[in-house]
Amino acid sequence: MQNYTGKLAVLFQGQGDSLPFQQLAERLGVPLYQSVNSDTPENFFLSWRDGCLKLLDKGLLKKGGLVVDIEPRNGEQRSWPAPKQGPLANALGRKTRTVIDATAGWGQDSLHIFRMGYEVLCIERSPMMAELLIDGFSRLAEQDWMRKLNLHPPRLLNGNAIDLLMKLESRPDCIYLDPMFPPKRKKSALAKKSMVVLRDLLGDDLDKEQLFAAALMAAGKRVVVKSPDYAEPLGGKPDESFQGKLLRYDVYFKS
Numbered sequence: 693m694q695n696y697t698g699k700l701a702v703l704f705q706g707q708g709d710s711l712p713f714q715q716l717a718e719r720l721g722v723p724l725y726q727s728v729n730s731d732t733p734e735n736f737f738l739s740w741r742d743g744c745l746k747l748l749d750k751g752l753l754k755k756g757g758l759v760v761d762i763e764p765r766n767g768e769q770r771s772w773p774a775p776k777q778g779p780l781a782n783a784l785g786r787k788t789r790t791v792i793d794a795t796a797g798w799g800q801d802s803l804h805i806f807r808m809g810y811e812v813l814c815i816e817r818s819p820m821m822a823e824l825l826i827d828g829f830s831r832l833a834e835q836d837w838m839r840k841l842n843l844h845p846p847r848l849l850n851g852n853a854i855d856l857l858m859k860l861e862s863r864p865d866c867i868y869l870d871p872m873f874p875p876k877r878k879k880s881a882l883a884k885k886s887m888v889v890l891r892d893l894l895g896d897d898l899d900k901e902q903l904f905a906a907a908l909m910a911a912g913k914r915v916v917v918k919s920p921d922y923a924e925p926l927g928g929k930p931d932e933s934f935q936g937k938l939l940r941y942d943v944y945f946k947s
C-alpha cells in the first residue's frame with residue numbers, strides 16, 4: 693500500500709454520516725480528523741463536500757478543492773461520441789477501438805478518450821487517486837445523457853500497471869501512458885494545480901521506462917506516450933508524433 697503517513701488525512705466536519713469517512717480513512721491507512729489547525733502535520737485532506745469527494749490542501753480548506761472533473765474540457769463537443777479529432781485521437785489511431793489508460797491520475801485523458809467513443813479501461817496505482825476516480829465515475833454514471841445512452845463509465849483497476857498489464861485476459865488495441873515527468877523548472881507558473889498536488893503527494897514516476905516496456909509487450913497494436921514537449925521520448929525514436937499545446941503524443945507501433 694502507498695504510504696501517505698504525515699501527508700494525507702480524511703476530514704469529517706459533521707457532514708452527515710461519519711461511517712463512509714471512517715471507512716475511507718481505514719482503506720487508505722490515514723488518520724480521520726474533525727478539524728485541522730496549524731499543528732496538523734498533514735497538508736492534504738480528503739472530504740466529501742457538495743456531493744463530490746474532494747482533495748483539499750491546507751490553503752484550500754475553505755475553498756473548492758480538487759475533484760475528478762467529469763465535464764468535457766474546453767473545445768470538446770458535448771455530444772457522444774464526440775468526433776475523433778485532434779492530436780490525441782490522431783495518436784490513438786483510426787482503427788483503435790479499445791484503450792487502456794495505464795496512468796489514469798485525475799481521469800481527464802481517460803474521460804476525453806471515453807467521450808470520443810473508445811472502450812476504456814483505467815489503471816491507477818495510487819489508492820487515493822483510485823478513490824477520487826471511483827467517486828468521479830459514479831457521478832458520471834448518474835448523468836442523464838449516460839443513462840439515456842445506456843453507457844457505463846470506464847472500468848478502473850487499482851494497482852501497478854507494470855504488473856497488471858502482464859495479467860490481461862485480452863490485448864487492448866492501444867495502451868496510453870501519461871506518467872509524471874520531472875518539471876522543466878522547479879516551480880512552473882504554467883503547471884496546473886491538480887498536477888502540482890499529484891507531484892507533491894505521489895512524486896515523479898521513476899519507473900516509467902519499465903512501464904513503457906510492459907505496455908509495449910501488452911498492447912495489441914500501439915502504445916501512445918504523452919510527454920511534455922521538453923522531455924526526451926520515453927521509448928526512443930517514436931514511429932509517429934503528434935504535437936499538442938506544450939506536449940507531444942509519441943506513438944510506438946507493435947512490430
Ligand SMILES: C[S@@+](CC[C@H](N)C(=O)[O-])C[C@H]1O[C@@H](n2cnc3c(N)ncnc32)[C@H](O)[C@@H]1O
Binds near residue numbers: 798800871897
Ligand atoms: C501525470 S498523472 C496522469 C494524469 C492523467 N493523464 C489525467 O488526465 O488526469 C500520472 C498518474 O499515473 C499514475 N501512475 C504512474 N505510474 C503508474 C503505474 N506503473 N501503474 C499505475 N499507475 C501509475 C500516477 O499514480 C499518477 O496518478
